[in-house]
Amino acid sequence: xxxxxxxxxxxxxxFKPLVKGEVSIYCCGVTPYNTPHIGNxxxxxxxxVIRRYFNRQGYKVRYIQNFTDVDDKIxxxxxxxxVTWKDISERYIKDYFxxxxxxxxxxxxxxxxxxxNMDDIIAMIKTLVDKGFAYKLDNGDVFYxxxxxxxxxxxxxxxxxxxxxxxxxEVDDRKRHPMDFALWKSAKPGEPAWESYWGKGRxxxxxxxxxxxxKYLGEKFxxxxxxxxxIFPHHENEIAQSQAAIGDEHCFAQYWVHNGFITIxxxxxSKSTGNFFTIADILKKYSGEVVRxxxxxxxxxxxxxxxEERVQEAQVAYxxxxxxxxxxxxxxxxxxxxxxxxxxxxxxxxMSQAGGLVELAERLYSxxxxxxxxxxxxxxxxxxxxELSRDVNSYYNDxxxxxxxxxxxxxxMIMRVSEVFTDMASTIGIFENIEAxxxxxxxxxxxxxxxxxISIRQDARAAKNWTEADKIRDELKDIGITIExxxxxxxxxx
RNA sequence: GGCGACAUAGCCAAGUGGUAAGGCCGAGGUCUGCAAAAUCUCUAUCCCCAGUCCGAUUCUGGGUGUCGCCUCCA
Numbered sequence: 001x002x003x004x005x006x007x008x009x010x011x012x013x014x015f016k017p018l019v020k021g022e023v024s025i026y027c028c029g030v031t032p033y034n035t036p037h038i039g040n041x042x043x044x045x046x047x048x049v050i051r052r053y054f055n056r057q058g059y060k061v062r063y064i065q066n067f068t069d070v071d072d073k074i075x076x077x078x079x080x081x082x083v084t085w086k087d088i089s090e091r092y093i094k095d096y097f098x099x100x101x102x103x104x105x106x107x108x109x110x111x112x113x114x115x116x117n118m119d120d121i122i123a124m125i126k127t128l129v130d131k132g133f134a135y136k137l138d139n140g141d142v143f144y145x146x147x148x149x150x151x152x153x154x155x156x157x158x159x160x161x162x163x164x165x166x167x168x169x170e171v172d173d174r175k176r177h178p179m180d181f182a183l184w185k186s187a188k189p190g191e192p193a194w195e196s197y198w199g200k201g202r203x204x205x206x207x208x209x210x211x212x213x214x215k216y217l218g219e220k221f222x223x224x225x226x227x228x229x230x231i232f233p234h235h236e237n238e239i240a241q242s243q244a245a246i247g248d249e250h251c252f253a254q255y256w257v258h259n260g261f262i263t264i265x266x267x268x269x270s271k272s273t274g275n276f277f278t279i280a281d282i283l284k285k286y287s288g289e290v291v292r293x294x295x296x297x298x299x300x301x302x303x304x305x306x307x308e309e310r311v312q313e314a315q316v317a318y319x320x321x322x323x324x325x326x327x328x329x330x331x332x333x334x335x336x337x338x339x340x341x342x343x344x345x346x347x348x349x350x351m352s353q354a355g356g357l358v359e360l361a362e363r364l365y366s367x368x369x370x371x372x373x374x375x376x377x378x379x380x381x382x383x384x385x386x387e388l389s390r391d392v393n394s395y396y397n398d399x400x401x402x403x404x405x406x407x408x409x410x411x412x413m414i415m416r417v418s419e420v421f422t423d424m425a426s427t428i429g430i431f432e433n434i435e436a437x438x439x440x441x442x443x444x445x446x447x448x449x450x451x452x453x454i455s456i457r458q459d460a461r462a463a464k465n466w467t468e469a470d471k472i473r474d475e476l477k478d479i480g481i482t483i484e485x486x487x488x489x490x491x492x493x494x
Numbered sequence: 495g496g497c498g499a500c501a502u503a504g505c506c507a508a509g510u511g512g513u514a515a516g517g518c519c520g521a522g523g524u525c526u527g528c529a530a531a532a533u534c535u536c537u538a539u540c541c542c543c544a545g546u547c548c549g550a551u552u553c554u555g556g557g558u559g560u561c562g563c564c565u566c567c568a
Contacts, residue, residue: 156497233563271567316519319531393531484529
């Protein structure tokens with residue numbers, strides 16, 4: 001049974017989908033005015049894992065993620081560079097996809113944009129005005145009136161009065177209440193503008209997510225999420241607008257899921273303070289899967305401090321798991337090439353080792369699910385992979401040493417272990433891009449050349465010419481090829 | 495000022511009312527020509543004080559510290 005921490009109730013709740021067997025998710029996407037930093041990656045990697053997990057549990061998932069492509073910061077960037085707002089948003093949307101692809105984040109089912117859903121946004125604002133929840137100023141600005149909304153503040157747990165007291169906001173005295181927020185902003189010269197009931201202008205921040213989530217997922221949907229800085233005011237305002245417009249306090253998202261921040265030296269990473277690392281820079285040194293693994297080693301709601309040392313650590317840990325994954329694939333390849341297995345014969349071999357291993361794998365497999373079911377605890381889930389990894393490697397070592405051979409029933413057990421391990425890996429989304437990369441790297445020519453070099457080195461070793469053998473190994477290492485001497489022959493990897 | 499979160503080994507990080515997963519680093523052993531990889535062994539009275547309980551790291555209250563939101567922000 002899946003339990004999810006719901007920001008709305010501030011506790012874990014048992015997840016019950018609105019429609020049996022289906023899950024609908026709206027995750028707040030980015031405002032494309034800048035290249036994404038590592039902090040931006042966290043919600044999307046988190047949701048990617050959640051989607052994968054639901055998919056694996058047999059749910060039909062509908063996942064929507066917007067681009068807020070009409071925004072002050074985009075306009076500012078466009079003016080600075082002397083290009084159009086569309087040039088800016090398109091450039092950074094492209095950046096976004098490039099980076100997410102490297103992080104192995106599966107694409108959303110739909111990426112609605114503000115600029116392409118203007119009619120729905122305007123219609124929603126009109127409903128709010130008509131119902132008396134919003135008011136128009138003489139200049140054409142339209143504001144949402146928090147005083148008309150008794151339940152305003154229920155997500156973030158604040159009261160309108162409390163916020164007034166210490167608000168650092170520059171109060172716009174044209175507003176009826178300091179907490180009122182813009183639904184529509186009248187156009188200023190040189191800004192992109194759309195026709196509306198209130199004259200030319202553009203939407204305020206917040207309304208786009210309400211309009212687009214309701215449009216594409218319906219009046220009620222299961223999940224809505226994003227970074228925890230969106231709880232207030234963004235998501236609070238979305239709830240207010242949506243429920244006021246529809247007139248149902250139970251409509252809109254049922255579960256609110258927010259990820260913790262990524263910090264640098266324990267301070268929040270933020271574009272506005274210049275305190276950030278871009279994902280593109282990190283990817284120059286580490287693969288997307290390692291960065292992803294780094295993120296998932298901590299529970300999504302905890303803060304996560306970023307540093308190169310931490311990622312390096314994640315790299316080492318990742319390699320460990322990857323090594324077991326490779327070992328398992330190696331064993332399976334051996335099994336598949338073995339006639340004994342195909343015929344299902346040779347049950348003579350002791351099944352104790354493989355039997356113990358498969359038993360452990362099944363136990364950890366269900367522990368893995370338990371961890372994921374407990375508010376998507378990837379950190380715990382991953383620890384179970386390490387536990388399996390240890391025994392897999394021991395088994396592999398024994399095989400390499402010629403002590404055992406996975407034949408007969410054992411063969412099927414090992415294949416099952418491999419299946420389990422692979423499934424865990426794909427649930428958290430690792431060891432997927434790798435293969436494509438390896439295939440590309442290991443072209444036939446490269447493979448032949450390396451085998452030639454290795455065979456020369458083997459001759460040197462046979463002649464006990466260690467100096468020569470070590471020199472070859474060191475130089476291959478410098479090129480990025482690692483050599484391992486095992487009783488079963490030489491293994492190499494790039 | 496209002497609201498909230500967190501405090502677990504050298505570092506990172508799960509978790510539980512009955513003395514605590516996993517990873518990194520470190521020490522020692524096995525394997526190896528030497529390595530590498532792997533494996534084995536070793537490393538924590540869970541911020542402080544009080545309370546509840548047979549028993550608390552886990553619950554309650556207080557304290558201290560760190561961080562976040564209240565302004566654009568994933």
